[in-house]
Amino acid sequence: EIVAAIEAALADGPMKGRRVLVTSGPTHEPIDPVRYIANRSSGAQGTAIARALAALGAEVVFVTGPATVPPPEGVEVIRVETARQMRDAVLAALPVDAGVFAAAVADWRMAEEVTSKMKKVAGKLPALAFTENPDILAEVSKMTQGRPALVVGFAAETDDVEANATAKRLRKGCDWIVANDVSPATGIMGGAENAVTLISGAGAEVWPRMDKSEVAVRLASRIAETLGPA
Amino acid sequence: EIVAAIEAALADGPMKGRRVLVTSGPTHEPIDPVRYIANRSSGAQGTAIARALAALGAEVVFVTGPATVPPPEGVEVIRVETARQMRDAVLAALPVDAGVFAAAVADWRMAEEVTSKMKKVAGKLPALAFTENPDILAEVSKMTQGRPALVVGFAAETDDVEANATAKRLRKGCDWIVANDVSPATGIMGGAENAVTLISGAGAEVWPRMDKSEVAVRLASRIAETLGPA
Numbered sequence: 001e002i003v004a005a006i007e008a009a010l011a012d013g014p015m016k017g018r019r020v021l022v023t024s025g026p027t028h029e030p031i032d033p034v035r036y037i038a039n040r041s042s043g044a045q046g047t048a049i050a051r052a053l054a055a056l057g058a059e060v061v062f063v064t065g066p067a068t069v070p071p072p073e074g075v076e077v078i079r080v081e082t083a084r085q086m087r088d089a090v091l092a093a094l095p096v097d098a099g100v101f102a103a104a105v106a107d108w109r110m111a112e113e114v115t116s117k118m119k120k121v122a123g124k125l126p127a128l129a130f131t132e133n134p135d136i137l138a139e140v141s142k143m144t145q146g147r148p149a150l151v152v153g154f155a156a157e158t159d160d161v162e163a164n165a166t167a168k169r170l171r172k173g174c175d176w177i178v179a180n181d182v183s184p185a186t187g188i189m190g191g192a193e194n195a196v197t198l199i200s201g202a203g204a205e206v207w208p209r210m211d212k213s214e215v216a217v218r219l220a221s222r223i224a225e226t227l228g229p230a
Numbered sequence: 231e232i233v234a235a236i237e238a239a240l241a242d243g244p245m246k247g248r249r250v251l252v253t254s255g256p257t258h259e260p261i262d263p264v265r266y267i268a269n270r271s272s273g274a275q276g277t278a279i280a281r282a283l284a285a286l287g288a289e290v291v292f293v294t295g296p297a298t299v300p301p302p303e304g305v306e307v308i309r310v311e312t313a314r315q316m317r318d319a320v321l322a323a324l325p326v327d328a329g330v331f332a333a334a335v336a337d338w339r340m341a342e343e344v345t346s347k348m349k350k351v352a353g354k355l356p357a358l359a360f361t362e363n364p365d366i367l368a369e370v371s372k373m374t375q376g377r378p379a380l381v382v383g384f385a386a387e388t389d390d391v392e393a394n395a396t397a398k399r400l401r402k403g404c405d406w407i408v409a410n411d412v413s414p415a416t417g418i419m420g421g422a423e424n425a426v427t428l429i430s431g432a433g434a435e436v437w438p439r440m441d442k443s444e445v446a447v448r449l450a451s452r453i454a455e456t457l458g459p460a
Binding site for chain 2 (some may be wrong): 028031033034035036037038039040041104106107108115116117118119120125126128129130131132156157158159164182183184189
């Protein structure tokens, strides 16, 4: 880890002088004091991207939910649990030159916080009332002041990946969408490899299946290219 | 780990010749291919109990959900994810002399399995329909043939711990309930210590707050005492 920190500090790469935000991991949304809603994001792809950006010399703020992989060395780590906490951490980290929103943020949370454990009552089933979580990607993408020059979102889809991700890019107002197919059969969610399609204003670019670390290096170098020298 | 395995194999303790089942950890109940409902059980208490029973010479079958602590050495480990998988693994492990049901099994699961990721639709909130999970503790406690001589359940409560746990013992038909207060303020769920009340037909016995490993040793020795020599 010392080596990683020294490498990052000494890095004189194309991202030197650039400040970048990366979100990663799942969020957990409490149902009651013991239960919560989670998702299968391991944080592997977001962690690899943060590492790759730091290796190119960027100053990286890494906002992570409860991931199963450890955060990279040489970056500023901010740990959160819920979508609302992640939003607050993201806004506090601005301004940045680029924001990479790789976290799998829960779309919904419970409408009301329950402070006692829900009891099982014979013949009764719980009715959970939901409310929408803040849409962090859309909020940052649509900022009129202080918007990052480059906003990159992620789309985890199980059907019609390219069409859904293209629509998501327009809806959210971000510059790029990194789309992937998380159908269980692909083994991507929680796995070592990823097969992504990069959606930009120029169209869709299908990348071959490769290690998440290779996806990260390729994406980081595209970000560096797009931002240009600081 | 080799040491642990040898210790267990050579153990000539009071549980020699006894076969014991321990369940541990949370269960995860899928909502769709990426989302699931979880709970904050780390598996620490169940793991410690399995380890303590093995150290007394028992043959231990350890059925565990996706816990955050690694399973003990020297026991047979069966990994499951959902409550239904845990039930199947438990029934397959019988007969046993004692069953210790320390897992935090989800009371409910989704009524229907959704095979595509639920999409966020503007202005629409998801309505999750639940159904009851199998009640593994009650099912084993009420077996008319092949019931373990000693069935130990757990109660994770946030209010009226002793009253709720006493009622639970009668409702489930188990012999003992190990009750604890999992209110977030206690730091017990996910923490190193536990403060339990042992509920049996003889009444409630309040144990002082101690390390989960000490709770485990004490409980294992009570189990050995109750079963007597094989």
